[in-house]
Amino acid sequence: DTGVSQDPRHKITKRGQNVTFRCDPISEHNRLYWYRQTLGQGPEFLTYFQNEAQLEKSRLLSDRFSAERPKGSFSTLEIQRTEQGDSAMYLCATTPVEQYFGPGTRLTVT
């Protein structure tokens, strides 16, 4: 257990529905990453926060994806109008230098 928690751990949704995931970081870590990982692949960068500011977002990320980190504490990742290709593990990591990953949210879009 790294101290980073994610909720829910599993989410099954129908294509076209919206989903929201939550990440609770280690409290003293002001830097937070979201990644997406599919089977057999390495984590793919989605976005980066420093405190409440979203400083970088992957250019590969469609407009259906949005992330927030109000007050620089927990973060949420929302996917609108889900597609089957969104099925993946969504990982949150917080970091002073090394990245502490949460257990992830496994999304299945049917």
Add this chain to the structure above:
Amino acid sequence: GQQVMQIPQYQHVQEGEDFTTYCNSSTTLSNIQWYKQRPGGHPVFLIQLVKSGEVKKQKRLTFQFGEAKKNSSLHITATQTTDVGTYFCAGGTSGTYKYIFGTGTRLKVLA
């Protein structure tokens, strides 16, 4: 765009044999991190290398960062069954906060 490749993709070794995975970036890196992911688990940080030509050791693990800061390697001496998992490198570059993870090397250790 920037790519980080790892070879080999898979490696099966007998317990006690050595193992090496290589990481190559298409662009110069500012630093490189290594992670281990067990089946069904999440990536766990192993080490960060920053300096050109840097070598760091952790017990049976030896990490190297190339002189040109475009490649890196992880060497495990005398593998054990607890070494099973997928090893990822993750490259950071100047001017961006993102890390690009490599394709990973899946290690299987046969007892």
